[in-house]
Amino acid sequence: MSGRSLHAKAILGQELFSRLSQTKVLLVGAGGIGCELLKNVVLTGFGDITLLDLDTIDLSNLNRQFLFRKKDIKQSKALVAAKTASAFNPNVKITPIHANIKEPQFDVAWFRGFDLVLNALDNLDARRHVNKMCIAANVPLVESGTAGYLGQVQPILKDRAECFDCVPKPTVKTFPVCTIRSTPSQPIHCIVWAKSYLIPQLFGEEEDGGELDEAEKQGENAKEIAALRKEAQAFKAVRAALRSPPADASSSDSSAAKMVFSKVFHADILNLLSMADMWRSRAPPTPLDFDKIREGTFSLNRPQQNGVHANGSAASNGKPGQASGSGSASTEKLLNGSSSGSGSASGAGLKDQRELSLQDNLELFIASTERLAARLRAGEETISFDKDDDDTLDFVTAAANLRSAAYGIPGKSRWEVKEMAGNIIPAIATTNAIIAGLIVLQALHLLRRSYNALRNVHVQFKPSMPLSAIAMCPPNSFCGVCRDTYTEVRCDPARVTLREVVDGILGADEDEEKREVSVYEDKRVLSDPDWDDNDERTLESLNVTRGKFLSIVDEEGEYATIQVAIGVLPPNHPVDAPALILPSPLPKPPKKVKPRAPTPSTPVSSKKRRLPDDIEEIETPAAKRSRTAADTGAAPFTPSKKRRLEEDGLIMLDNAEEKVEEDPDVIEID
Numbered sequence: 152m153s154g155r156s157l158h159a160k161a162i163l164g165q166e167l168f169s170r171l172s173q174t175k176v177l178l179v180g181a182g183g184i185g186c187e188l189l190k191n192v193v194l195t196g197f198g199d200i201t202l203l204d205l206d207t208i209d210l211s212n213l214n215r216q217f218l219f220r221k222k223d224i225k226q227s228k229a230l231v232a233a234k235t236a237s238a239f240n241p242n243v244k245i246t247p248i249h250a251n252i253k254e255p256q257f258d259v260a261w262f263r264g265f266d267l268v269l270n271a272l273d274n275l276d277a278r279r280h281v282n283k284m285c286i287a288a289n290v291p292l293v294e295s296g297t298a299g300y301l302g303q304v305q306p307i308l309k310d311r312a313e314c315f316d317c318v319p320k321p322t323v324k325t326f327p328v329c330t331i332r333s334t335p336s337q338p339i340h341c342i343v344w345a346k347s348y349l350i351p352q353l354f355g356e357e358e359d360g361g362e363l364d365e366a367e368k369q370g371e372n373a374k375e376i377a378a379l380r381k382e383a384q385a386f387k388a389v390r391a392a393l394r395s396p397p398a399d400a401s402s403s404d405s406s407a408a409k410m411v412f413s414k415v416f417h418a419d420i421l422n423l424l425s426m427a428d429m430w431r432s433r434a435p436p437t438p439l440d441f442d443k444i445r446e447g448t449f450s451l452n453r454p455q456q457n458g459v460h461a462n463g464s465a466a467s468n469g470k471p472g473q474a475s476g477s478g479s480a481s482t483e484k485l486l487n488g489s490s491s492g493s494g495s496a497s498g499a500g501l502k503d504q505r506e507l508s509l510q511d512n513l514e515l516f517i518a519s520t521e522r523l524a525a526r527l528r529a530g531e532e533t534i535s536f537d538k539d540d541d542d543t544l545d546f547v548t549a550a551a552n553l554r555s556a557a558y559g560i561p562g563k564s565r566w567e568v569k570e571m572a573g574n575i576i577p578a579i580a581t582t583n584a585i586i587a588g589l590i591v592l593q594a595l596h597l598l599r600r601s602y603n604a605l606r607n608v609h610v611q612f613k614p615s616m617p618l619s620a621i622a623m624c625p626p627n628s629f630c631g632v633c634r635d636t637y638t639e640v641r642c643d644p645a646r647v648t649l650r651e652v653v654d655g656i657l658g659a660d661e662d663e664e665k666r667e668v669s670v671y672e673d674k675r676v677l678s679d680p681d682w683d684d685n686d687e688r689t690l691e692s693l694n695v696t697r698g699k700f701l702s703i704v705d706e707e708g709e710y711a712t713i714q715v716a717i718g719v720l721p722p723n724h725p726v727d728a729p730a731l732i733l734p735s736p737l738p739k740p741p742k743k744v745k746p747r748a749p750t751p752s753t754p755v756s757s758k759k760r761r762l763p764d765d766i767e768e769i770e771t772p773a774a775k776r777s778r779t780a781a782d783t784g785a786a787p788f789t790p791s792k793k794r795r796l797e798e799d800g801l802i803m804l805d806n807a808e809e810k811v812e813e814d815p816d817v818i819e820i821d
């Protein structure tokens with residue numbers, strides 16, 4: 152026992168070491184960084200650890216998430232990691248929670264129960280959420296992230312150091328929807344189209360028309376809605392074909408695949424070509440022909456462009472579109488997961504890196520469509536893209552390459568598609584291990600209250616200086632998260648009205664003139680000085696419930712925003728007592744520093760792994776009440792598709808003039 156802790160005691164000192172066993176630490180995320188970190192905190196001597204993760208273990212985690220074994224696949228990460236790491240120290244209590252940190256029960260009061268929070272997350276949304284909860288609960292946080300060889304650790308302490316949102320994050324690549332829909336010019340445009348548009352259309356949830364009816368009611372562009380209806384109708388027949396048993400069940404039947412192909416690579420392209428205006432300044436696409444490609448007699452007939460040869464395949468391998476028969480033979484190998492070339496001993500590893508001819512892509516398209524259709528018929532209700540699901544990856548590879556061929560864009564290997572569609576930067580176990588060590592060092596500074604020792608540490612790709620440590624910066628005075636004033640009410644949201652809470656928090660006296668405020672929940676406006684329709688409604692009816700915040704924004708911009716966390720009534724609260732417990736004393740927001748530039752409160756994204764998770768639709772409270780239909784103009788996609796596309800790294804430009812010039816990755820079209 153004493154041997155186990157000898158070194159830790161010597162390094163930390165008796166006082167800190169004995170405190171560790173009582174310190175309540177929350178660890179969010181049990182992935183690459185989380186596994187390393189859990190091991191570290193257990194071995195350092197922390198005694199009371201809560202470990203939370205929403206996910207289950209996947210085969211692809213095992214190379215670096217060493218607390219998991221093959222037998223653990225499909226089990227909760229939090230539960231398995233807690234079990235494995237408990238064995239490292241008999242004195243540790245690890246409480247695993249298999250849940251999303253954004254769930255309502257993890258409210259500000261719950262966060263306040265910890266002395267320290269350590270983030271080991273992989274997406275901006277969850278990071279920003281934990282940051283805000285820690286600021287609201289005034290609990291120190293150590294934030295972290297890795298991307299390949301790069302990594303960062305950032306200690307966050309309310310009022311003393313920058314919070315996660317004090318610094319805007321760099322923008323990720325985004326593409327306007329029109330580029331994806333009708334005028335792709337790069338392989339990634341076709342990959343995103345296959346993954347985020349075609350897969351959901353064919354294998355996702357059926358559009359019941361309700362969304363379109365709703366959009367129409369809201370006054371969205373009628374012409375566009377009619378076009379969307381027509382599109383949904385066209386997909387209906389294809390979806391039905393994919394779900395009905397093949398005519399001849401004993402043999403492979405490519406009729407459903409052919410139907411999909413004919414719609415998206417032939418009819419849709421012909422339709423686009425009929426819009427002559429679109430092709431005045433750019434090369435028109437070529438409709439593809441299923442039978443001719445299969446026979447090897449298809450010719451693309453377009454001038455050489457983007458490295459693609461006339462009459463060539465998307466990813467030319469020297470036999471573009473020829474009737475050599477080699478296409479299907481090699482595809483068979485590819486599909487069987489065998490080696491790359493005929494008789495080559497190059498090994499299965501290269502199979503994915505092979506370039507695919509037009510014929511290869513067609514055969515892969517047919518085979519993967521059939522496999523996916525068979526899964527639907529076997530009872531899977533919906534299928535969405537997953538980089539680790541071979542059927543969807545094959546489908547996206549083939550569909551993207553066929554589309555690329557039609558548009559004269561170079562094709563990509565299955566390997567490249569996996570990387571691009573999954574937005575994967577390979578995770579490096581060593582970087583995670585270094586970062587996890589640095590997190591503990593910063594956590595110890597926080598516990599010692601050695602605030603001057605705190606550092607923002609970067610692991611960088613510089614052999615001469617692999618680590619850089621930067622002293623902490625004070626909070627950004629214009630930060631829309633940590634410069635707000637936080638408070639909490641305990642209430643029954645079904646019984647208190649918006650007015651009761653807002654007046655209660657503002658301490659509005661009958662005689663005193665009331666401060667003019669607008670009230671928001673996240674980006675929704677609930678009331679403003681000229682609009683009080685919601686004031687007598689209950690919080691519950693406004694969907695303002697446990698774990699959420701009401702933001703009370705001063706109309707004059709004179710005082711800081713008050714963030715009111717919604718908590719529950721204590722368990723022993725008498726039923727006949729008022730359903731609202733106000734904080735005491737009431738919050739007194741300080742006078743606001745007037746911003747010179749727009750506040751960086753709404754960063755767009757960060758350089759993190761899994762970039763698409765990091766996309767957010769931005770609308771600050773200052774943007775006021777939800778926008779009207781007139782503002783939004785044409786809606787090229789229904790709302791759920793819009794969300795999906797945004798998750799995949801696309802932005803919806805309501806109006807192409809909005810911001811395209813500033814961003815070199817955004818291509819203006821239409």
Ligand SMILES: Nc1ncnc2c1ncn2[C@@H]1O[C@H](COP(=O)(O)OP(=O)(O)OP(=O)(O)O)[C@@H](O)[C@H]1O
Nearest residue numbers: 180181182183204205206250251252271272273277
């Ligand atoms: N909102 C959230 N609540 C709880 N856990 C989360 C939340 N968001 C992400 N996580 C967890 O954070 C961890 C991040 O770990 P990591 O970056 O290694 O990702 P991974 O999913 O394990 O690996 P990969 O992305 O390479 O498949 C994951 O285990 C993920 O489940």
Ligand SMILES: [Zn+2]
Nearest residue numbers: 314317630633
């Ligand atoms: Zn901040």
